[in-house]
Amino acid sequence: MSQNPDLIVAAPLWPHGDSSLMHLMRRAGQHSTTCWAQCIDTGLSAVQYAILVVLAEETCCDQQTLGNRAGFDKATGTYVIDRMTKSGLVNVVVDPDNRRRKLVSMTEDGEDMLERMVEQAKSAEKTIASGLNEQDIRDLKRLLSKLGGLQEP
Incomplete structure (x- = not known):
């Protein structure tokens, strides 16, 4: 094993030691993606689902607010919303009161998709969370919220 403590802290997994937090977070992310793919048959990502959920609550909102609520950055939002627009799930229009803002709303196809996905997302x-x-689960939600800079659930 290395004598360099910086290497030990950053190590993915030592045979007889602890795993680094970054490695565990990456593995948890992989597991999350796998669970999503196994349960969701629509081809939509968790981010796309989150967008539909927010739009079901907000009806119409600007991209920045949508990003804040659904948890994605501007670059990701632009790409994902463009894909969802092309798929007919959302509409995007220029805000008549501020031409720099784009307003996003869910289409009827988006509403149908959301309805179809709710049980799959629950699954x-x-x-x-099995196991x-x-x-x-409460502890995990609290810690992930804290790590993500979010309010505790």
Whole structure:
């Protein structure tokens, strides 16, 4: 094993030691993606689903607000919203009061897609939490919220 403590902290996995936080987060992300793919048959990503959920609550909102609520950055949002527009799930129009803003709303096809995905998303949530008890789930949500700079659930 290396004598360099910086290498040890950043190591993905030592045979008889602890894993780094970054490695564990990456592996958890991979597991999350796998669970989503196993449960969702629509081809939509978790970000696209989050956008539909926000638009179901907001009806219409600007891209910045949508990004803040759904948890994505501007570059990701532009790409994903363009894809969703081409798929007919959302409409994008220029805000008549501020031409620099774009307003996003869900189409009827988007509403149908959201309705179809709700049970699948619940199944993905249940799959990823399998093996965890209720306290583990509460602790995990609290810690992930803290790491993500979000309010605690």
